[in-house]
Amino acid sequence: MLHKVAREALLFCVFMLLPFSTALAGETASPSMLSDTCLGCHGPGGISDGPATPTISGMSEVYIIAAMLAYKYDNDEDKVEAIIEADPDLEDVEFFARTSTVMDRIAKGYSEAEIKVIAKHFANLPFVAAEQDVNKKQAKAGAEIHENHCEKCHENGGSSAEDDAGVLAGQWIPYLEYTMADFESGDRAMPKKMKKQMKDAHAAYGDNSVADLIQFYAGQK
């Protein structure tokens, strides 16, 4: 009898907790315990000292979760979609294939519940732009391309996290270069809209359009 009561109480708790919390109490380590393991590579406070590893603080929760799930499941779209489907917390998460050097290996060490905790932790920390020199002429050209082709999704000059696109403004140049190279080679999947805009930008501004965009984003504060 007691056993049944306890079980029902537990089920009730589970039911009550699910919609509100990212993980059941006691199931994962604390947000700082989990997230502090990232900082040796991503920098104190999730703000990278560069030259290549991106700053992850201030990115959107949805963006971080999408990236981690793609890494964890080696871009297995069906698997990631099934996980997104089964979890109301992940409603806004969209699957896009992406490659990495080490993150696909690291992501396999974290459960979905832990990934959610980590994503929330970094999303709530402030982004700080990298201090780096940019080519002003290219950045100026990039600003125009951004305005005409990118701003709709990468709001506020690529600095917004609220659009759930990656934070581009103030990221390290090598990281932006790798990312764009992966998009262009097809190693990383572009959303349909982005594909079209990139094509249009190429047509309108020529072969330097990506390099110009990178200089623009890199110089944003």
Added chain:
Amino acid sequence: MSKLTRRNFLKAAGSTFALGSAGLGFPHIVGAAKKKVVVIGGGVGGTIAAKYIAKADSSIQVTLVEAKPYHHTCFMSNEVIGGDRDISTIKFGYDKLAAHGINVVQDKAVMVDPVAHKVKTADGTTLGYDRLIMSPGITFKWETIEGYDEDAAETMPHAWIAGHQTALLRKQLEAMDDGGLVVLAPPGNPFRCPPGPYERAAQIAHYFKHHKPKSKILILDAKDKFSKQGLFTQGYKKRYGDMIEWVPGADTGGGVKAVDAKAMTVSTDFDDHKVSVANIIPAQKAAQIAHDADLTDDSGWCPVDLGTFESKKHKDIHIIGDAGIISGLPKSGYAASTEAKVCASAVVHHLHEKEPGINSYANACYSIIAPDYGISVVAVYKLGEDRSKIKKIGGGLTPSDATPEALRREVHYAYSWFNNMTAEMFG
């Protein structure tokens, strides 16, 4: 609060760390006298443990004891030996730690009294503690190689504690004639930085390839296998042909057993080698102070609880970094950082008379084979249920079919690792 405002606020704060990752959320300890934590050792483990405790609860009085005014990181010291990096870039001071509320005592810790909870320094200062964290590093078992000692290391450097020894090995490589033989002698397990000797061989080969192409590197290993072996072997072959030869311990009766620093010979049970440069890395044990404080066991290392890193021999003393017996984690810089963070959390919880929560551990270790050729091993871990091992949950090595572009990027991520790790330590 808009993004822009947060950023401006951050700028005004003048420090990225001030708004860094959230602390453990403890209210300051009130009422009782200030709790005292003493940290011995200003390397990865010590600096990060001190910073994370100060960040979690600024009411705890944190004192870091370190004799040397500067720390030379072991990581990236192989690039100094290979010539691609100046030694000044791996040299760091402790001047920024005061801003985190850490009292840095630049003096040598000479005595620990685990019963009286006191640390004595060389100048006679006594520091009382509620909790002591020791991250003392390693010392050598000189006696394992006949003819090798601290004096011989001035002729045949180990370069396994960075600084003077690193510069010395670099100078010898620069001075040697083309066509010379370098013997590199890695020890048996366990030792600091398991992939380090093999990265070093690659860095030396990188220098030789461009400056002394007729020279040769002979690795006389005490072991029959080593960290990232497949990836190193592949990289050596691709980039340096047969310039590097690795000889397993099985073929020599267990590697280098004796040296003659005057005659410049290195001997195994079977052969003697006349060398131009010898890099002798002896077997290791926990640094001397850990032995003096009765924190080691017969293995020469410090047994600890893997959840809190508290000594199994003396209570209220925690040991992290290379000196500890940390089953499941390698003796790597990143492992020391993850141990420091877990230990800091445990110490703060204990000082608040609370049980520490669930732990998470990670390792990320890069090796640079050439300026455009990096490899890595990474892992995420949890504490095993019976606390006998830190268990790997996920991770792995650079794939053997990684593209040249991926290998090139790994170098840039390795440099980012270095910048961010040293920011965690000294920033």
